[in-house]
Amino acid sequence: NAGVMQNPRHLVRRRGQEARLRCSPMKGHSHVYWYRQLPEEGLKFMVYLQKENIIDESGMPKERFSAEFPKEGPSILRIQQVVRGDSAAYFCASSPDRGSQPQHFGDGTRLSIL
């Protein structure tokens, strides 16, 4: 019974490049959440998506960041023109429905910007 799968586990990008982070939710889960963890800090909510819909993006930076969860395939968090401050661990969580808890977390993608 596979959990939330994130890839890659580690991603290195140079400033100005694009980063694409993938998240496959648990089987049967159609709700996905992205969080960012800066070094020595807790997780901060970024965005909540359901299949083909963004439900809540109140934690997303206004520029360069976008997220999608298509009908088929994984959820993608895209960061364009990365900067040093984007270096962090990005975690994805999933749940089977709206309001269901708790969320199940993946192992994260560690993004490093050179």
Next chain:
Amino acid sequence: GDSVTQMEGPVTLSEEAFLTINCTYTATGYPSLFWYVQYPGEGLQLLLKATKADDKGSNKGFEATYRKETTSFHLEKGSVQVSDSAVYFCALSDSPNFNKFYFGSGTKLNVKP
């Protein structure tokens, strides 16, 4: 807005010592409260939860009681093991839709043999 405050770490204990990690919260509604544990290089794993006042969550010897009067959810364990060394996060889930979690900054626990 909703928020969670945890005691700062690191907390260093000897094996079999008693553990308390303090957590207090601020919320406008009636949140659910959680403790998650993160081992090095891994994601968060749910440790325990409580969904209403006076509920006690428990798992693997860890306990926490939802105290509405003191807005607290302190984590306790009577006898820690070296394998308990990890970072512990207190979190709340907003109401009424539980669409996002608010996490504390984490408390690192080091248990020495």
